[in-house]
Amino acid sequence: MRAPVGLTVMRLVIAKCSVDYVGRLTAHLPMAPRLILIKADGSVSVHADDRAYKPLNWMSPPCRLKEEGNVWTVTHSKTGERLILTIDEILHDSTHELGVDPGLIKDGVEAHLQELLAEHITTLGEGWTLIRREYPTAIGPVDILCRDASGRTVAVEIKRRGEIDGVEQLTRYLELLNRDPLLAPVRGVFAAQEIKPQARVLAADRGIDCVTLDYDALRGIKREDTLF
CATH class of the missing domain: 2.70.180.20 (Protein Yojf; Chain: A;)
Incomplete structure (x- = not known):
């Protein structure tokens, strides 16, 4: 057959x-x-x-x-x-x-998280504005480039699971972006659904903020109250 x-x-x-x-x-x-x-x-x-x-x-x-x-x-x-x-x-x-067969489509992949966060950039703070998704650099695109309420440029790296290699990746982007006088000073935000403790420690040492993303909240889904 x-x-x-x-x-x-x-x-x-x-x-x-x-x-x-x-x-x-x-x-x-x-x-x-x-x-x-x-x-x-x-x-x-x-x-x-x-x-x-x-x-x-x-x-x-x-x-x-x-x-x-x-x-x-x-x-x-x-x-x-x-x-x-x-x-x-x-x-x-x-x-x-x-x-x-269309194959497995994973819910909550990084590309979708990026799209949702770009649409709801004020999740990171009131008065934040989006500059661009996939901002190009010589070493690869930054997931999101935006400005905080004070007008300072912020580079956001998004992962489903935040680990040390993601912090290292964002560090390289920041070093490059801060050479651009039109963008500097640029600070970093490491955003993920789950961030490992070691990644948080390294991010803090590099002056990078960590944000835990609620995927359902970004999609506008309200969770039912449960007893357990």
Whole structure:
């Protein structure tokens, strides 16, 4: 079974079967009803009604499936290892084209945090104004360049998790920006959803302020009150 490029085809089989793994090790699953997932990449996995996402046994690609009567043999194309399914009864057998998968989109990535903070720059202080997102420098773009209420230029580095390397990165930006007489003096703000203690210590030593960002608050989402 081959899928068109970019598409995902999934075959779902619920069957009463036994399973034998033959390879570097051997394993046996006695006869019982199980879910068999057969994917377009050739992988086959056998599941029970527990263990969350983890299969009882599986064969990773590249592999091929050969069906001979009630015996299905999955052979790994490189190692020759085999997964042998003996089918006693098929309860369900269906094939589904899932379409082009867009991939995982992580909520709260740095680019989105940057966009939200730029839209709500007064989160950093009343009277703050945005100069530009992705302000270009010779060593890379500064996430946000803005001015505080006094008119002083501020460079903001944004991370989901604030660690020492992020503080070092902002330090390099500040050294470069402060050479520009039209911007100097420039101070720094290190903003993240979570900032490690070591990063806070280093930032304080460099004269950089730390700000913890509330992602939900930036999106305008109110949290429900909870007892715990």
